[in-house]
Amino acid sequence: MLDIGVTLRRYRDKYSYTQQYAADVIGISRVAYRKWENNEVDFSLSQLGKIADLYEISIQDIIMQSGFKKAKVVSQKHKARQYF
Secondary structure, rough: OHHHHHHHHHHHHHHHOHHHHHHHHHHHHHHHHOOOOOOOOOOHHHHHHHHHHHHHHHHHHHHHHHHOOOOOOOOHHHHHOOOO
């Protein structure tokens, strides 16, 4: 799981934005934005795009700064197996 909340808080602090300001620009409630910063909810790619625009960074930067680690690749052969 990504820790995007920490990244959001870091950028919000960098720009000295309030949660209310960030929420207004993105088009959500302040409570919803607070939940994002606390990693209490997931959000869509379109919402992530609005965040990236607000903080003038790319979606990729947000993900990479949020602790993204490449997942172990599982072959299709193993994915197709069902265990009962």
